[in-house]
Amino acid sequence: AAREFDLHLDLKDLKGFETALQEKFTKTKSAYAALENRFDLKNASVTERLATIQSKLKNIRAAEKAHTALTTLETQRKERSKEHITLQKQQAPLPGEIKQLKQQIELKEAQHTAKQKTLEVEQLQKQLEDYRKDLKNNEACPLCGSLDHPFAAHIPQEENGLKGAVLQLEHELKTLNKELATRESSLQQLTQQIQQLEERIKVLDEELSAQRTTFDAQFKNLMQSKGSATFNELELQLENQERELNSAEKLQQNIKVLAQIHQQTTDLKGLLAKGKKKAEAISAVYSGKNFEKDISQIETSWNRNEQTANQQQQLLTTAKETEHDLAKTLESLTISLLDQLNEKGYESIEDALQKRLNAATAQTWKQELEKINEDALRLKTLRNKLIEEIQILTDTASEAPLEKLQEQQQEQTERLQQNEHLASVLSRQLLNHKDNLEQIRKLQKQIDQELKDGEHWLILNNLIGDANGNKFNDFAQDLTLAQLLQLANKRLKHLTDRYQIDQPADDEDDSLVAIDEHMGGQRRSIKTLSGGETFILSLALALALSDLASRNIEINSLFIDEGFGTLDPETLDQTLDTLEVLQAESSKMIGVISHVDSLKERIATQIQLTQNGQGYSSLKIV
Incomplete structure (x- = not known):
């Protein structure tokens, strides 16, 4: 009676799972049909459409890079032209100013020479009275060496202003020479800067012309078809289409997997029905009183159970082969996807998902994947239960009593629950470990950035850092x-x-x-x-x-x-x-x-x- 109740409950659960699986299959197929109509996948495969979009993306990104370089060169050309005009304006008045300063210097030098000669003649003509006028208190007399000069105390001071005029002219000449040197240096520097700017402008014009020619030759058709749209808008459109095609490819795989699961569910449903009949047959065997008839019935039941076991073993082998083929297909698709992602600069599928999928889409897909994994786990559990029921049916023909079999079943059930609990704990530990690794990666990145920011301070400290200076x-x-x-x-x-x-x-x-x-x-x-x-x-x-x-x-x-x-x-x-x-x-x-x-x-x-x-x-x- 207990075995009949368990089989009945399994059939009921399997029917609910089959209904949910059918709903999931219908939704997945509907979503794929919409993408199939959108991208005309009947006439071309998803891989071909992806290759076309990736080629367009590559071309647009190359055009955007070339257009940015061209714009940068044009900006540099305008800036150099403005600098050239500014320097020319600064240079224009300098030759006239230099000429005027030279004329002033020539005039001052002539005046200074005349004054200097007059002063030298006067100094040569000095008599004793002139030396007496130059005497100062507490300074030795050049003739006698005395520090006291009583005869020079009341001599009136006469100054014709020649010495002051000479000093004034020398000061003016020095100022004019400095100003002339400054103007000539400025003129020379401005001339050199203008020449360098003209050479730089010439080089920029050549580079600009060459890049324009190359850009027009490579991206003429793209620029005509682009219209008023920006490169970012075109790139965003193609990236959205690429994501949708990747979704279509994943939906294709999901449809195949769901179809296989549906077929295996149907097979399991038939096996459970057969198992129920076998259980009823075995219960009927022990109700009779004719021993030979019971033996005959047991032998017949044994043969049938053996056939059922063989069939289940074949189904199990088929399921393993299917699982192996699916694993190979998954590995092949993973390698292909990694190659495509590496071409785009991604190191792994997880890296691409983090950078390309938004949070809502990633969460939705994650929930769907978890649900599929749960369905697969549930299906695996049902299969294991069926194997256990077959084993129970097989062991029923032995001489073991029913109570012992029930105890064994209870032990197996408890062991299964323990294993499921252990698997749940390990899964949770793996998730925690993954989160910890992500936190470590973020901290390491932050540490690297801090070290990079402080590198110039370290160099400065090595050069001049010292507590005492x-x-x-x-x-x-x-x-x-x-x-x-x-x-x-x-x-x-x-x-x-x-x-x-x-x-x-x-x-x-x-x-x-x-x-x-x-x-x-x-x-x-x-x-x-x-x-x-x-x-x-x-x-x-x-x-x-x-x-x-x-x-x-x-x-x-x-x-x-x-x-x-x-x-x-x-x-x-x-x-x-x-x-x-x-x-x-x-x-x-x-x-x-x-x-x-x-x-x-x-x-x-x-x-x-x-x-x-x-x-x-x-x-x-x-």
């Missing part, structure tokens, strides 16, 4: 020393063509190194140089230091004390030429303190110091 001081001093050496080498070119000054390498312990160009660029310590060579390098460094300091502070005078006695005549002449050029360019007053007699011939204005004895000396301006 020592590394930054060293860094700034290295930059200043590099600028100083660069300026010193420029000055050194005018003094000698043999040496260049450089910072020491890691394996050199000297403070500075001289590069000997006459010896093939050999590096040598400045300690090994002769006295004259050392003076030349020191002079170059001093001039460079003056150049470096004059960027922020105006230095109008430069004094050089001794050192010329160590130079050979040729080097001495070259050094004096350099100092004269420096004086002419910068309008500096350069004073040379030396005992070398040959310097007298090269220096026009001299202050000679002569010892008079008794600890006194006299000054003479020549």
